[in-house]
Amino acid sequence: MRTEQPQVIHLKDYKAPEYLIDETHLTFELFEDHTLVHAQLIMRRNPVHGGGLPALVLDGQQLELVRAALDDEPLQAGDYQIDAGSLTVQPRAAQFTLDTTVKIHPETNTALEGLYKSGKMFCTQCEAEGFRKITYYLDRPDVMSIFTTTVIAEQHRYPVLLSNGNPVGSGPAEDGRHWATWEDPFMKPAYLFALVAGDLWCVEDTFTRQSGRDVTLRIYVEPENIDKCDHAMVSLKKSMRWDEEVYGREYDLDIFMIVAVNDFNMGAMENKGLNIFNSSCVLARAETATDAAHQRVEAVVAHEYFHNWSGNRVTCRDWFQLSLKEGFTVFRDAEFSADMNSRTVKRIEDVAYLRTHQFAEDAGPMAHPVRPDSFIEISNFYTLTVYEKGSEVVRMVRTLLGAEGFRQGSDLYFERHDGQAVTTDDFIKAMEDANGVDLTQFKRWYSQAGTPRLEVSDAYDEAARTYSLTFRQSCPPTPDKAEKLPFVIPVELGLLDAQGNDLPLQLAGESSAVGSTRVLSVTEAEQTFVFQGIEARPLPSLLRGFSAPVKLSFPYDRDQLMFLMQHDSDGFNRWEAGQQLAVQVLQELIGQHQLGQALQLDPRLLKALDTVLGDTSLDAAMVAEMLSLPGEGYLTEISQVADVDAIHAAREFARRQIAEHLFEPLWTRYQANRAVSRNTAYVASAEHFARRSLQNIALSYLMLSVKPQVLEATLEQFEQCDNMTERLTALAVLVNSPFEAERAKALESFAEHFKDNPLVMDQWFSVQAASTLPGGLARVKALMQHPAFTLKNPNKVRAVVGAFAGQNLVNFHAADGSGYRFLADLVIELNALNPQIASRQLAPLTRWRKYDAARQALMKGELERILAAGELSSDVYEVVSKSLA
Numbered sequence: 001m002r003t004e005q006p007q008v009i010h011l012k013d014y015k016a017p018e019y020l021i022d023e024t025h026l027t028f029e030l031f032e033d034h035t036l037v038h039a040q041l042i043m044r045r046n047p048v049h050g051g052g053l054p055a056l057v058l059d060g061q062q063l064e065l066v067r068a069a070l071d072d073e074p075l076q077a078g079d080y081q082i083d084a085g086s087l088t089v090q091p092r093a094a095q096f097t098l099d100t101t102v103k104i105h106p107e108t109n110t111a112l113e114g115l116y117k118s119g120k121m122f123c124t125q126c127e128a129e130g131f132r133k134i135t136y137y138l139d140r141p142d143v144m145s146i147f148t149t150t151v152i153a154e155q156h157r158y159p160v161l162l163s164n165g166n167p168v169g170s171g172p173a174e175d176g177r178h179w180a181t182w183e184d185p186f187m188k189p190a191y192l193f194a195l196v197a198g199d200l201w202c203v204e205d206t207f208t209r210q211s212g213r214d215v216t217l218r219i220y221v222e223p224e225n226i227d228k229c230d231h232a233m234v235s236l237k238k239s240m241r242w243d244e245e246v247y248g249r250e251y252d253l254d255i256f257m258i259v260a261v262n263d264f265n266m267g268a269m270e271n272k273g274l275n276i277f278n279s280s281c282v283l284a285r286a287e288t289a290t291d292a293a294h295q296r297v298e299a300v301v302a303h304e305y306f307h308n309w310s311g312n313r314v315t316c317r318d319w320f321q322l323s324l325k326e327g328f329t330v331f332r333d334a335e336f337s338a339d340m341n342s343r344t345v346k347r348i349e350d351v352a353y354l355r356t357h358q359f360a361e362d363a364g365p366m367a368h369p370v371r372p373d374s375f376i377e378i379s380n381f382y383t384l385t386v387y388e389k390g391s392e393v394v395r396m397v398r399t400l401l402g403a404e405g406f407r408q409g410s411d412l413y414f415e416r417h418d419g420q421a422v423t424t425d426d427f428i429k430a431m432e433d434a435n436g437v438d439l440t441q442f443k444r445w446y447s448q449a450g451t452p453r454l455e456v457s458d459a460y461d462e463a464a465r466t467y468s469l470t471f472r473q474s475c476p477p478t479p480d481k482a483e484k485l486p487f488v489i490p491v492e493l494g495l496l497d498a499q500g501n502d503l504p505l506q507l508a509g510e511s512s513a514v515g516s517t518r519v520l521s522v523t524e525a526e527q528t529f530v531f532q533g534i535e536a537r538p539l540p541s542l543l544r545g546f547s548a549p550v551k552l553s554f555p556y557d558r559d560q561l562m563f564l565m566q567h568d569s570d571g572f573n574r575w576e577a578g579q580q581l582a583v584q585v586l587q588e589l590i591g592q593h594q595l596g597q598a599l600q601l602d603p604r605l606l607k608a609l610d611t612v613l614g615d616t617s618l619d620a621a622m623v624a625e626m627l628s629l630p631g632e633g634y635l636t637e638i639s640q641v642a643d644v645d646a647i648h649a650a651r652e653f654a655r656r657q658i659a660e661h662l663f664e665p666l667w668t669r670y671q672a673n674r675a676v677s678r679n680t681a682y683v684a685s686a687e688h689f690a691r692r693s694l695q696n697i698a699l700s701y702l703m704l705s706v707k708p709q710v711l712e713a714t715l716e717q718f719e720q721c722d723n724m725t726e727r728l729t730a731l732a733v734l735v736n737s738p739f740e741a742e743r744a745k746a747l748e749s750f751a752e753h754f755k756d757n758p759l760v761m762d763q764w765f766s767v768q769a770a771s772t773l774p775g776g777l778a779r780v781k782a783l784m785q786h787p788a789f790t791l792k793n794p795n796k797v798r799a800v801v802g803a804f805a806g807q808n809l810v811n812f813h814a815a816d817g818s819g820y821r822f823l824a825d826l827v828i829e830l831n832a833l834n835p836q837i838a839s840r841q842l843a844p845l846t847r848w849r850k851y852d853a854a855r856q857a858l859m860k861g862e863l864e865r866i867l868a869a870g871e872l873s874s875d876v877y878e879v880v881s882k883s884l885a
C-alpha cells in the first residue's frame with residue numbers, strides 16, 4: 001500500500017550505490033504462521049565514491065526487525081532508524097558485517113511478491129523489488145553478491161528445499177525439521193534470488209554441454225502433474241543446444257531447475273539456476289493443453305533459459321534498463337521459436353500481436369520509450385513496449401548489421417560485460433565496436449516513445465527508366481515528448497514486375513544490381529531512393545518481414561493487394577497484403593453500417609480467400625493465418641474514433657459471407673484435416689500444429705452457416721478427439737453458436753471431466769468470458785461465482801476478467817457503461833489483494849480516448865471513481881492518474 005505521496009524516480013538521478021555487498025548469507029526458518037529470515041551481509045564502501053562513511057540505507061518493507069548487529073555488536077534502539085521502506089545504520093569502518101533477523105508472513109501474502117505460499121508450497125518472486133519484502137538489503141540490480149542460502153522447514157510438509165546454485169549440504173534438524181544449504185558461485189543481484197519449499201516431485205534428465213560436461217536438469221511439480229513435464233524438458237534441452245549453436249553460450253552451473261507454481265503474477269522468472277514458472281507455462285500434454293499452450297511452453301522455457309546469459313551473467317544497471325535483458329531475450333526466444341517451427345508464421349503472429357497491443361500502448365496515456373525516463377512503480381513497466389518493441393529494436397540492429405555482424409556484437413557484449421550490471425548504451429556500444437559503425441541516431445528508438453509513421457509514394461520515369469520511392473517519416477506526440485527527431489528505419493523491400501517476379505535492384509550511383517531484396521536505411525524526415533534500369537512501372541513490396549515497427553502506408557489499390565497476396569516472394573508480405581485488403585473491405589463495411597446502409601462485401605475478398613484455400617502448395621498454417629480477418633482490437637487501434645458496434649457488425653457480416661460463399665472449399669479442407677486427426681495420434685510438432693490450425697479455423701467459419709452437418713461434425717470432434725486443441729475449438733465454436741442445448745451440454749461435460757485440472761478450467765472460463773453473444777457481463781458474473789474461480793489466483797483473473805475486457809469488446813463496451821463499472825469495481829477489490837494484477841487489468845479503461853464522447857465520459861468516470869476509492873497501491877495509482885492526466 002502507498003503510505004506516502006507517490007515518488008517519481010528518474011533515470012537522470014542514477015547514482016552508483018554507496019556500499020557493496022560481497023557476500024550474502026541467508027537462513028530461512030519456515031513455519032506455518034511466520035518465517036524468520038537471518039541475513040549476514042559482508043559489506044564494504046563502494047570504491048567509486050570518495051572517502052567518508054555516509055549512512056547505510058537498506059531497503060525493507062513489511063518486515064518486523066527482531067535483531068540487528070554490526071560487526072557482531074548488537075544494535076540498540078538509538079543505533080538505527082526504521083521507516084516504511086528502509087532501515088538506516090551508520091557504519092564505523094569501510095568494511096563491516098551486518099547481521100539482521102526479521103519476521104515475515106508469507107502465509108498471508110496475497111500480492112505474490114517476495115516470499116509467499118502458493119497452495120501448500122513456499123515460493124518467491126523477487127523481480128523487480130520483491131526481495132525487500134524478505135530482508136533488509138540493497139535491493140537494486142547493480143548490487144551483485146555471492147549468495148549462500150540455508151532453508152529449514154518441517155520435513156514431512158516440505159521434503160524438497162531449493163535455492164539458487166549448487167546444493168552443498170542437507171540433514172535432519174530438531175522437532176521433525178530438516179535443512180538444506182545451497183551455494184551460488186555467480187555474483188547476482190537480489191532480484192534473481194529464489195527459494196522453494198514443498199512436497200514436490202521431479203522429472204530428471206541430463207544435458208551434455210558442447211564442452212563435454214553434463215548438467216542435471218530437473219522439473220519440479222506437484223505430484224498430480226508429474227505426467228505433464230515431458231514437453232517442457234524437451235524444450236529445455238532444445239534451448240540449451242540452440243544457445244550454444246547460435247550464440248556460443250553454454251550453461252554454467254551443475255544443475256538447472258524449473259519449478260511449476262499455480263499462483264504466479266507473471267509467466268515465469270529466470271532466477272539463477274532455479275527458474276520459477278507459472279504452471280501454465282510448464283505443464284503440457286495432448287489431453288490437457290492446446291497446441292498454442294505447447295508452443296507457449298516451448299517459448300517461455302527458452303526465454304527464461306536464455307536469460308542465464310542475457311539477464312543473469314550480464315544484468316541491468318537499474319530498472320530503466322529493463323529492455324536490455326527483456327528486449328534482447330524476447331528477440332532470442334522469437335528466433336528460437338522461428339527455428340523450431342514455421343519462421344513466417346511466427347513472424348505473422350508476433351507482428352499481429354505487436355500491432356494490436358503494443359501500438360495501442362504507444363498511442364495511449366502510458367506510452368513510454370523502450371528505456372523509460374521515469375516511473376512511480378517499476379512493476380508497471382513490464383510492458384509490451386519494453387518487451388515486444390524492445391525486441392523489434394534488437395531485430396533492427398541485426399537487420400542493419402547482418403547476422404554475422406550481429407553475432408560478433410553479441411560475442412563482444414557478453415565477453416566485455418560478463419559479471420557486470422550495464423545499460424542499453426553498453427549493448428549498442430558493443431554492437432558498434434564489433435562492426436565499426438555509428439549507431440548514435442539509431443539509439444533514438446530507446447529514448448523516443450510512439451509508433452513512427454512512414455508514408456511512401458512512388459514515381460516512374462519512363463524515359464530515364466528509373467523508379468523512385470519517397471519516404472516521409474513522422475511520429476505523433478507522446479506524454480514524454482511532443483517533438484520527435486527522425487529515427488533510423490530499416491526498410492527491407494523488393495520490386496515486382498508484371499509477372500510477379502522480383503527485379504534486380506540497382507540504386508542510382510551503383511554500377512550493378514545488388515540482389516533482388518534489400519534493406520534501405522531511412523534516416524531523414526523525407527528521403528528519396530532512385531532505382532535504375534527499370535523497364536516498366538513495378539509494384540513495390542515494402543517492409544518485408546516487418547523490418548521496422550512502424551505504420552507504413554502506400555496507396556495500394558485492391559487489385560494490387562490481390563496481386564501481392566499471390567506473388568510476393570516474401571511470405572510475411574503475402575499475408576500483409578491480405579490483411580490490408582481485408583482492412584480496406586472491413587472499413588468500407590463499417591462506413592456502410594454507420595450510414596445505416598445495407599452491408600455489401602467486396603467480392604474480391606472472397607475471391608482472394610478462395611484462391612488461398614485452393615492453393616495446396618501453401619503451408620497449412622499460412623492458409624490459416626491468411627483466412628483470419630484482422631481482429632476487432634486491431635480495427636480499433638487503427639480507427640480515429642472506434643465504433644465498437646460497427647466494427648463488430650462489419651466483421652461478423654464478413655465472416656458470415658465467407659462461411660456462405662466459401663462453404664464448399666472450407667468443408668473440404670476441414671474434412672480432410674479432421675480425417676488425418678482422427679487417424680493419427682496427437683503429435684506436438686510444427687506440421688501438425690499447422691494442420692490443426694487450418695482445420696480449426698475452417699470449423700469456426702463453417703459453424704456460422706448453422707448447417708446440421710456442421711453441428712454434427714463439431715460434436716463428433718468434441719467427443720471423439722484425443723487432444724485439447726480440437727476439443728477446446730469445438731467447445732468454443734459451440735459456445736458462440738445458436739445451438740443452446742448442445743452448448744450447455746458440452747460445457748457441462750467438459751467441466752465435469754476437467755474439474756480437477758485448474759489450467760483446463762482456465763480455458764473453460766476463458767471461452768465463455770470471450771463469447772460475443774449478447775449478455776456477456778451476466779455470464780462473466782456467473783462464472784465468478786463458480787467454485788473453481790478465485791480472485792486470489794492471477795490465472796483465473798486473466799481467464800475471466802482479462803478475456804472479457806480484453807477480447808470481448810462488444811460486451812465490455814456496452815453503451816450503458818456496465819462493463820466499465822464492473823471492471824472498476826474489480827480493480828478496487830484487487831488493489832487490496834494483489835496490486836500488480838489490479839494494475840494490469842486496468843489497461844482497457846486507459847484507452848478511453850479511442851471511443852465516442854458518451855463512452856469516454858463513462859470510462860473516465862470509472863477511472864475517477866477508482867482514484868477516489870482511497871488507499872491505492874502505487875501500481876494502481878500511477879496508471880489511473882496518468883490515464884486521467
Ligand SMILES: [Zn+2]
Nearest residue numbers: 303307326329
Ligand atoms: Zn524475461
